[in-house]
Amino acid sequence: MHVTLSPSSVRGTARAPPSKSYTHRAILAAGYADEATVHDPLWSADTKATARAVEAFGGDVLRAGDDRLEVSGFDGRPAVPENVIDCANSGTTMRLVTATAAVADGTTVLTGDESLRSRPQGPLLEAIDDLGGQAFSTRGNGQAPLVVTGPVSGNRVSIPGDVSSQYVSALLMAGGLLEDGLEIALETELKSAPYVDVTLEVLEDFGVAARHTDDGFAVDGGQSYQAAGGSYHVPGDFSSISYLAAAGAVAGDESVRVRGVYPSAQGDSAILEALECMGADVAWDREEGVLEVSRSDLEGVEVSVADTPDLLPTIAVLGAVAEGDTHITNAEHVRYKETDRVSAMAEELGKMGVRTTEERDSLTVHGDDSSLEGAAVDGRGDHRIVMSLAVAALQAEGETRIAGGEHVDVSFPSFFDVLYDLGASLERSA
Ligand SMILES: O=C(O)C1=C[C@@H](OP(=O)(O)O)[C@@H](O)[C@H](O)C1
Numbered sequence: 529m530h531v532t533l534s535p536s537s538v539r540g541t542a543r544a545p546p547s548k549s550y551t552h553r554a555i556l557a558a559g560y561a562d563e564a565t566v567h568d569p570l571w572s573a574d575t576k577a578t579a580r581a582v583e584a585f586g587g588d589v590l591r592a593g594d595d596r597l598e599v600s601g602f603d604g605r606p607a608v609p610e611n612v613i614d615c616a617n618s619g620t621t622m623r624l625v626t627a628t629a630a631v632a633d634g635t636t637v638l639t640g641d642e643s644l645r646s647r648p649q650g651p652l653l654e655a656i657d658d659l660g661g662q663a664f665s666t667r668g669n670g671q672a673p674l675v676v677t678g679p680v681s682g683n684r685v686s687i688p689g690d691v692s693s694q695y696v697s698a699l700l701m702a703g704g705l706l707e708d709g710l711e712i713a714l715e716t717e718l719k720s721a722p723y724v725d726v727t728l729e730v731l732e733d734f735g736v737a738a739r740h741t742d743d744g745f746a747v748d749g750g751q752s753y754q755a756a757g758g759s760y761h762v763p764g765d766f767s768s769i770s771y772l773a774a775a776g777a778v779a780g781d782e783s784v785r786v787r788g789v790y791p792s793a794q795g796d797s798a799i800l801e802a803l804e805c806m807g808a809d810v811a812w813d814r815e816e817g818v819l820e821v822s823r824s825d826l827e828g829v830e831v832s833v834a835d836t837p838d839l840l841p842t843i844a845v846l847g848a849v850a851e852g853d854t855h856i857t858n859a860e861h862v863r864y865k866e867t868d869r870v871s872a873m874a875e876e877l878g879k880m881g882v883r884t885t886e887e888r889d890s891l892t893v894h895g896d897d898s899s900l901e902g903a904a905v906d907g908r909g910d911h912r913i914v915m916s917l918a919v920a921a922l923q924a925e926g927e928t929r930i931a932g933g934e935h936v937d938v939s940f941p942s943f944f945d946v947l948y949d950l951g952a953s954l955e956r957s958a
């Protein structure tokens with residue numbers, strides 16, 4: 529699907545979509561449990577992949593209306609899947625579920641789409657080997673398809689933290705089922721660290737004891753998952769909120785209000801600080817869960833995305849609109865996503881007349897030298913590239929045509945409907 533956008537101003541109220549990260553974890557935690565109801569889940573291409581995986585291990589995920597999943601779990605004993613698990617485009621699914629496979633008594637095969645089959649899984653495979661399981665990439669390159677044989681039995685493992693935090697989240701979630709639990713020592717500094725805090729929060733909500741340690745994380749053994757009152761509620765998604773907030777900052781005529789914006793462990797709430805540092809007009813009522821952002825003159829800033837890789841495309845677009853340079857640092861791990869998002873944003877914004885300087889670990893957007901012009905751009909099959917380019921299009925001169933608009937179904941399926949309702953002028957075509 530192509531989406532063609534014309535310069536527009538936006539205003540009005542939208543609802544924050546539910547968090548993808550919390551939904552993945554809640555579905556899998558409910559799978560590890562006997563049963564649980566997940567309220568307000570994100571039902572998107574990626575979270576459906578996790579639901580299918582839970583079913584492959586012997587659970588059942590029933591969609592009981594738009595706002596509820598009834599999950600019958602496999603109660604800590606994943607069955608050996610009858611077929612290959614297709615994780616589609618979802619890195620979170622592949623990492624979380626590879627660790628589930630490591631506690632099953634037998635062999636699981638996992639694969640995904642072309643993008644997912646190019647992403648790094650090697651450190652997690654090695655950790656499973658070190659714990660006495662067998663895990664390998666069929667191509668021997670640390671990428672899916674993966675073959676994982678469990679059960680693992682060790683109780684201490686070390687892993688790098690600078691490729692993906694999802695390895696740690698995966699091992700923590702599975703580790704509670706092991707007899708002796710699991711200590712995870714980090715071999716490097718941890719990138720995307722707040723996502724592990726999201727995992728710890730969900731574990732706590734499902735009654736599983738886990739914690740930070742001096743050199744990493746630990747989870748006690750022999751635990752069972754149980755949600756308090758049998759229910760779990762998913763909060764709003766700050767990565768998705770970032771596009772709505774950015775739309776308000778670059779094109780918010782009166783203002784853009786987002787409802788359902790409550791504090792949680794999500795690092796991507798840092799988008800609000802970044803916006804404020806750039807000079808945007810941001811008001812967040814944490815009690816009421818209402819965020820309000822309106823158009824202002826933005827100035828370039830330096831922002832580290834060490835903790836918040838998914839914000840890079842949004843911040844790059846804000847930098848294109850801002851005066852001066854926006855220097856996005858600690859960004860190497862942003863290259864290991866659905867696409868290499870550092871290069872993708874440099875190249876696609878380049879088509880729109882934006883000058884950038886790309887280094888291995890950083891992206892600088894030269895706002896002063898840029899005049900944002902409409903262009904034919906490619907979403908690279910990556911939901912976040914598509915959504916951030918759509919925000920850029922609101923401010924660009926002339927029409928912007930984005931290829932691959934359908935990929936928003938990965939994390940924010942109603943994105944273009946919401947943007948349209950806020951006043952964006954857009955048309956979808958084949
Ligand atoms: O655990 C999670 O839910 C996620 C962790 C992050 O990945 P990395 O830890 O691989 O950086 C993030 O980019 C991804 O969108 C979601």
Ligand SMILES: C=C(OP(=O)(O)O)C(=O)O
Nearest residue numbers: 617618619620838865866
């Ligand atoms: C990188 C992302 O997700 P995942 O790792 O689950 O594919 C994302 O949503 O931006």
